[in-house]
Structures are given as C-alpha cells and as structure tokens.
C-alpha cells in the first residue's frame with residue numbers, strides 16, 4: 001500500500017486537510033463534500049458515540065443528551081492542557097479528545113486518498129501563547145503528542161502564515177515582498193515573505209522568510225467580548241447581590257459569566273460547585289429574573305447555543321449594518337440588538353492589538369511598510385470590515401489579495417508535506 005503525507009490545519013474554529021496529487025494540492029472533503037470542518041466534538045450520551053464537525057453541532061443543537069466542545073486548540077499551552085474532564089462519569093484527558101478529532105480527519109483523508117497516511121505537516125500558530133517561550137514550546141510538544149496519538153508516525157510543523165504564503169506563491173509571476181495575514185479563531189498570525197516563481201522550487205526558504213509574528217487574539221475573543229457586552233448582562237452580569245451577612249449590596253462576581261462567554265471554558269461550568277454558586281446568587285440577587293435565566297442556561301447546557309448565536313450575529317455584521325442576537329433558547333422572545341458601530345467599539349482594543357502585531361512583523365523584517373507590495377488575507381476574521389481596514393491602513397499602497405479564507409493554510413501545508421516527504 002502506498003503511503004501519503006498530508007497537511008493538516010487543525011484550527012481553533014475550523015480544520016482542513018490536504019495532500020498533493022501529482023503536483024496539485026487537493027483539499028480533502030471532510031464533511032458532506034465540504035472542505036472545512038468545524039473543530040467540534042460532541043459526546044453523544046444516547047448512542048455512546050463521539051461526533052465531530054457539523055454533525056457534532058447538529059446533535060448538540062438538536063437537544064441530543066451529551067457534551068459539546070469547541071475551540072479546544074486554545075487549551076494548548078495553558079494549565080488546562082494537562083487536565084481531564086468527566087464525561088458522563090468517565091475521566092477523559094483533553095489531549096485524548098483532541099487526538100480523537102484529529103484521528104477522524106486522518107481516517108477521512110485515508111478513505112479519500114485510498115492509501116494509508118502516516119505522515120503529516122501540521123500547522124501551528126507563530127505563538128500559541130504571547131510572550132512565554134516555555135509555554136509555547138510545551139504547546140507544540142503537546143500538539144506533536146496529540147498527532148502521534150491520532151496515528152501519525154512522522155509529524156512536522158510549519159507556521160500557519162508561512163503555509164498560507166506557499167499557497168499564495170503558486171499564483172505569482174514576479175518576485176515581490178508579501179505580507180501574509182492569517183486571522184483565525186484563536187490567533188492572528190503574520191509573515192513577511194519574499195515570494196517568487198523560482199522560490200517555489202527551493203527546498204530551503206529560510207532566506208525568503210523575513211519575519212513571522214502573531215498574537216493570541218482571534219475571532220473567539222471577539223465572540224467573548226461581544227457576549228460579555230451584549231448577552232451576559234441579560235443573564236445577570238453587572239447585577240447586584242445582597243450580602244450574605246450584613247447590609248449592603250455587592251456586584252455579582254464575573255467569573256461564571258467570563259467562562260460562559262469563552263468557547264473553550266463553557267463546558268467546565270456544568271459542574272455541581274458552579275450550580276451551587278448560582279443557587280446562592282439566586283437567593284441573594286436584586287434581579288432574580290436575570291439569575292433565573294443564568295440558572296436555566298446552565299441546567300439546560302445552553303452555553304454553546306449562546307456562543308453560536310453570538311458568533312452568528314458577529315458574522316451577520318460583516319455584511320449587515322445591524323442585527324440581533326437570538327436568545328430564544330434562553331427565553332421566548334429574547335433578542336438583543338447590535339449594530340456595526342457598537343461591535344467595532346467592543347472589539348476596538350483587540351483590533352488594535354492585531355494591527356500592532358502586523359506592524360511588529362513588518363518592523364522585524366527590517367522593512368518600511370511602503371516596501372510591502374502585496375497583502376494576502378486569509379482566515380475567517382479577515383472578513384470583519386473594521387479589522388480588515390485596520391490592516392490595510394498600515395499598507396495603503398499594497399495590492400490586496402484575498403486567499404481562500406478557510407483553505408489557504410491547509411493547501412500550503414500540503415505543499416510543504418509534498419516538499420518534505422513527497
């Protein structure tokens with residue numbers, strides 16, 4: 001049986017896999033003919049199976065009894081990385097959950113290619129964690145362990161924005177300096193690269209990579225901030241509690257609301273200690289009707305529904321000037337309006353952080369922004385008008401090229417896999 005190497009872009013929000021057919025990179029249809037698959041897991045308590053991708057979202061939203069998880073890449077490099085969680089009474093390590101997801105991608109690719117696949121070039125963000133080299137190295141080691149557990153014997157890594165550069169390079173006719181921006185769900189990554197038709201054939205690109213950089217800010221952070229600003233106050237955030245002993249009121253603690261707005265932490269709330277705490281809030285609250293909503297969300301495990309509703313509204317705002325966040329699942333008729341100006345305000349600090357990371361990458365390349373001839377955009381978060389504009393403002397004279405928003409990194413990783421292992 002012939003063996004094939006693939007590229008796997010395990011993303012915070014979405015994943016792809018691709019391989020080289022002859023000389024052409026081909027994305028694997030991971031789910032119903034679609035190339036990108038949401039990075040989701042659903043432990044179905046009714047049939048005992050694990051489901052992934054859109055199938056996992058459908059099962060969860062369809063009220064199947066079980067546990068849903070997304071954005072698990074964000075635990076890499078954090079203290080959660082070595083932790084376990086209890087699923088229907090069974091202890092499961094987070095790394096094994098991710099390995100199961102990646103194994104499902106490997107098996108789909110094997111089925112599609114008709115050959116055994118044991119070699120991978122996996123994408124990684126330039127920094128999993130900001131300003132912590134130790135945590136960053138540990139995150140990569142953990143990801144390597146995960147890929148091995150998923151059945152890959154040879155595991156190599158490439159920076160996600162370099163992979164995107166390789167995809168872009170297929171199309172260029174003359175040498176140029178390009179800024180590659182890959183803004184995803186968890187991180188925003190940049191590379192400044194000398195791109196040329198001849199470069200495609202060079203094995204060692206070290207001299208052509210002028211800089212790489214990035215920041216741990218992505219679309220899931222924008223979801224969190226939007227949720228904290230617009231949704232969580234409807235569930236009691238900022239409301240007040242009577243003191244348990246003595247007079248006076250205190251503002252309700254934030255931590256439950258922060259976790260409920262943070263994709264990778266939502267499932268941690270479905271825990272007896274948290275339920276007890278919320279029961280206390282209910283007893284002491286000045287606004288019990290809000291805390292009742294919170295309690296309902298936790299009891300019915302609606303946390304990811306809220307996150308999905310917030311994300312959907314965010315995506316609406318890319319094309320529409322205003323929209324509503326649908327909270328029907330929490331309470332009949334409950335909706336919260338949001339317009340683009342309000343959203344741009346909510347994400348202002350993060351937009352500036354992404355912009356600053358791009359400036360730093362250009363500076364690290366030793367270049368003036370005017371030297372950048374092309375800016376290549378990929379990743380879902382580059383669709384947001386304010387974020388996109390913040391990047392284009394730095395290089396106003398550069399040609400703007402939109403890559404395949406969800407496929408560029410996977411295609412570039414396949415090109416790298418072909419070069420290293422083909």
Ligand SMILES: Nc1ncnc2c1ncn2[C@@H]1O[C@H](COP(=O)(O)OP(=O)(O)OP(=O)(O)O)[C@@H](O)[C@H]1O
Nearest residue numbers: 011012013014184185186187219318379380381383
């Ligand atoms: N049209 C859109 N407008 C705004 N945001 C969008 C749009 N489409 C997708 N997104 C957001 O883009 C993010 C996902 O992008 P992408 O699939 O590139 O990330 P990823 O590769 O999974 O993450 P990372 O590379 O950071 O690990 C999500 O936060 C999603 O909500």
Ligand SMILES: [Mg+2]
Nearest residue numbers: 011184379409
């Ligand atoms: Mg990505």
